[in-house]
Amino acid sequence: MSAPSLDFWFDFASTYSYPAAARIGPLAAEAGIQLRFRPFLLGPIFKAQGWDSSPFNLYPAKGRNMVRDIERLAAERDLDFALPQRFPQNSLMAARLALVGGDEGWIALFTRAVYVAEFAHGADISDRQALGPILQSLHLDSQKIFTRIEQADIKDRLKRQTAEAQARGIFGAPSFLVGDELFWGDDRLEQALAWASRG
């Protein structure tokens, strides 16, 4: 029998994916669950339902609550939190880089580092200037990787992955899939892991 597994679907622009990314690795390892990192873009999914920005911008009361809620969550979990000045961030380049990281085995560390830069330090994560130092901090050849993500197969793969997310019923991030069972939100991480363990 193969090890239980869980797919972690995330968008680098998503605030609640940050606390999930901060703890999913250790929690899955502890439970003996194989983790697959699946970066995708919420933008096209939001656009399909008529939203041209994050719901946290479109609905200001919801946005204010999100910030306060993550502040409380961060305090409980000993995380830092600072919303970047421009929100949501453009997550396209980070998502393409993550796909390469999936192929090359550094996606978990990269994902965590991007979320820390963005939501612990409030950094812009939209371009090479921001993402280069993150790659270098992981001892990677950033020049080579930036060239790699310009190739069509990576661009296409991200589009396909986003289409797959939408087809599988994903409407927000973070989302967790165990087979076809969908769990939405950092609040459901424990439940999703328990579901995966049960097999």
Next chain:
Amino acid sequence: MSAPSLDFWFDFASTYSYPAAARIGPLAAEAGIQLRFRPFLLGPIFKAQGWDSSPFNLYPAKGRNMVRDIERLAAERDLDFALPQRFPQNSLMAARLALVGGDEGWIALFTRAVYVAEFAHGADISDRQALGPILQSLHLDSQKIFTRIEQADIKDRLKRQTAEAQARGIFGAPSFLVGDELFWGDDRLEQALAWASRG
């Protein structure tokens, strides 16, 4: 020093208010927290942000996840769950009745009974035919109470309470207020109670 207190803001049409209503009484009592039941209407708040129905209807993927999520939650907590055929239900009459229940001391039992009828048994809760038997099951004079809610002061009070909810930043239900600290969603009930206890 007065006892710590928490305001429980709910709309009878709200699905996630059902599991919250099922456990908030015992949890608050255990923690020594005074509970104030604050019925309001989400409709006008949704309308103000451009929604003419529940977001679970407007965004079908979100709606499907809500049903599945509450099924899993209900299984974990040993609750029954059945979405009523018409969703969302018209909660106006139930909310007016609850205001009378607040004055007369039966709001907690009434609130719980309405949610059980609606979301454990999938009943319509929009009119006298549905709500009369609930009042009678609490040994109340339903005729007298139905006459009472036709008076202008009850109608006005519900409008004011809904306006207050909106003014205080409430955008969904259930919501919990401890002073000005707002917690949204059944998932935040424990956190809200802990906040109230801390004083």
